[in-house]
Amino acid sequence: MHPKRKKRLTLILFLMAGLSIAIGLTTYALRQNISLFYDPSQIASGEAPGDVRIRAGGMVEEGSVQRDPDSLRVTFRVTDFESSVTMEYTGILPDLFAEGQGVVATGRLNGDRLFVADQVLAKHDENYMPPEVMDSLEKAAARAESNTAQSIPEY
């Protein structure tokens, strides 16, 4: 390669590297602001501020959804499998809202560490599956469970 071109190429590569480091450090410093939501363990450890609107996200705990029979109020626990947060929401939930699914909620933590949400969004994961496959997977899981349940008395 021509020495002049080599010099230009090195200069460009140096500038690109410098720029990437600068942007990397900036986004690293701003990571709290870039992250869309706090996980339940961040809330449990007191990392999330208590009296302002924040977003919290995680998995809806199995068996934790309780609907108020007289109104649209729903309470449920959201977990990241380390700690969990109890949320309360009044309104219509998105179609994908279900136990075991991810959610991101906007709201405030009140004094009793109850998260009062004014918006609940469903977070979809990266897995896609035809319904029949899901069915057979669930059946297999149920069979495995009943097998272990039956085998307990032997021990």
Add this chain to the structure above:
Amino acid sequence: MWQFFHKLGSPKWFYGIAGRWMPWLLWSGLVLALVGIVWGLAFAPKDYLQGNSYRIIFIHVPTAFLAQSVYIMMASAAIVTLVWRMKLADVFVKSVAPVGAVLTFLALFTGAVWGKPTWGTWWIWDARLTSMLILLFLYFGVIALGAAISDEKSSARAVAVLVLVGAVNIPIIKYSVEWWNTLHQPATFKLTEKPSMPVEMWLPLLLVVLGLYLLFGWLAFVRMQTEILYRERKTHWVKTLIRPEGAA
């Protein structure tokens, strides 16, 4: 390798080669994309959770994928512009920037249409969506800057610098779903792992992606040929091409 690279310095040579490749790119791209789209939209199984609304993936993922690939190609061409001062590299950047902008817009639009029923919102300022919007503005910036400077050489250099600076956004888009908490889900397709999707769903998707790549190649060649004819309009070879000796 270097010989091929140096040949690229001749717009006339490229004009001829592009013309020979174009029908192949167009027809193979059309067939692949159509088969993939019909298979994906009509015959692939529906998702256990989202039902049929997940099918927008067959348009959303290919356009989003291409939008980023096109930018990476533009950044490589920008390095060639700055280091080798090759005219053809600038022709490429200016020809494909509007195509990239349209692809980015389509990705954002289909994502919003899918987001409303799935997430519950059209738009959210999470890292993936915001960085994709920045990509759209980068494309607009490249188009505007290229059009604003009339001198061919300074326009080429200014655009190349802008494209290279904006290239930092590409890894941010790619890893945004891993570095930060976002509403957008992580990638279903990874180079090192099996896709988290059955084969009868990802195969049509792969066909659409490949088809769209080929169609992009065709469109890039069409636009580059036009741009070359315009830039070389004063040369002998273009004059004889447009108005053969006998007719003139």
